[in-house]
Amino acid sequence: MKVLITGGGGFLGYRLAQELLKKGTLSDADGKQVPITQITLFDVAFPENVDARLKCVKGDLTDAACVEAALGGDTGAVFHLASVVSGGAEADFDLGYRVNLDGTRGLLEACRRQAKPPRFVFTSSVAVFGGELPEVLDDGTTPNPQGSYGAQKVICEYLVTDFSRKGYIDGRSLRLPTISVRPGKPNLAASSFASGIIREPLNGVASVCPVGRDARIWLLSPAKVLAALIHAYELPSSAWGVNRVVNLPGNTAVVGDMIDTLRKIAGDKVADLIEIKPEPRIEALVLSWPARFRNDRALKMGFSADKDVESIIRGYIEDQGIKV
């Protein structure tokens, strides 16, 4: 079983590769666990000292030949994580569509040209939701994104579903909550602060929070997202049926509560490093996203959330070996 991870040089993609190396096998179409023979990471950049068992292909999603080469014609598992992030897609309309829509479509077309259709896990986002939203969203809520990133994600969900229906892939789309706490550096995602306000203070670095204390976000930890990606892959096709999309479970985090929880865990000196300074452009986008869901379908399919926001923060501290 050959595996391709787009965005494999990024935080999540690389962590996923490490999980798969540990796991060693993946389900084939008949539900039998078969050995993973190769994991290819496709990305524009990679971490230093990549594990030697991983094959790195440097390239851009918009380069069809490069994507096809990375896929190699006999890949059984595709995890498609690469994407221009929300803030970036909103700032550069053309770039967002070129990478997030055309890039995904190119990858799907390359999969279609394979002799055997691969299983295809697509990372969509709760950013597909927006506009006039109910207080609590559920599996029946219709996407109405108020950002180009969300529009591109929902469009690709429909492509994944249609390519699956035609038998060109066996696709599964996960609407990811905001992932926190991500290690590393801030990025252009409008949700970047959801990690930054925990990560930076714990590193003794000041952090500016571009949304008010009352802002609410739908959160999931990296560990739970990785588990969800693998679980989405392992589920048999019949578990998805004619609906290839699922909203992942999460926790509703109020920004002020996150800061207070950090204060409780790590003390005033750490929490005082956070400065609330709303940025209208970011805040508008974040407030347009949903923060509360009923996840009947996902829970029934075996996906799960973190216990609570505190456990998300404590999990990060433990993961990183930070002393508090």
Add this chain to the structure above:
Amino acid sequence: MKVLITGGGGFLGYRLAQELLKKGTLSDADGKQVPITQITLFDVAFPENVDARLKCVKGDLTDAACVEAALGGDTGAVFHLASVVSGGAEADFDLGYRVNLDGTRGLLEACRRQAKPPRFVFTSSVAVFGGELPEVLDDGTTPNPQGSYGAQKVICEYLVTDFSRKGYIDGRSLRLPTISVRPGKPNLAASSFASGIIREPLNGVASVCPVGRDARIWLLSPAKVLAALIHAYELPSSAWGVNRVVNLPGNTAVVGDMIDTLRKIAGDKVADLIEIKPEPRIEALVLSWPARFRNDRALKMGFSADKDVESIIRGYIEDQGIKV
């Protein structure tokens, strides 16, 4: 005010042009009626003896330069009707995506390059719905198309919405019911029979109905569709808000009842020309479409349906001057 009608050589597009010639004016962005100075029809073919007041541009939606030329850079109103039909898009996956998705996107991009954003009416379809459907659909039902045509339509709805949000167009998407009775010839649309079983027998021609008597379809007459297209255009932007899509009202028609109604109106000799001969490929597609809606939003916005199925059939007979 310059007007562009894609698919302007087709039945609906050409009828729309005739309506606009009669009407003479359209709303500008400020809600003022301004004279229509030019109507351009863009299509691959045109009727004979096109009205001399109409400008015909022969071309293909996939030819970006040709689309741009048809738009002309200063068009105020775009009615985008051109499309590969449902059966065609299902039979030729690549053609469907190239015309219905890429073609629409090219048109939207050409609109974006204009100095002033045009109002843009997009003809989507109830074929966006499918899969596990409630008995009665409403404005909150999430599209889950079970055909590539429906997938392409819902994807374009999201493009129209996103381009509108960015201010590149002022877009409005109408999910059209099956239109019946269309004059002319059968086409590749899986719904073609919904006109054929009325039109052909009334012309003394045999008609094969590829779905069973119990099959139900959501119907709207051409006259009501034309009124809806113009009404959708004339509504101010504020009437649409952050939701640029509406399900048009219609009537639930049971195929057997349509045949019985035709029998009542036109007699046994006409109705006996219909032969029921289910074709699995067509029937599967048609049965995946919804046949009953609650249309609160559309009715509130001023759209309306025909009185009943009988009035649809009688309307056609009257329109065509058929003696029964």
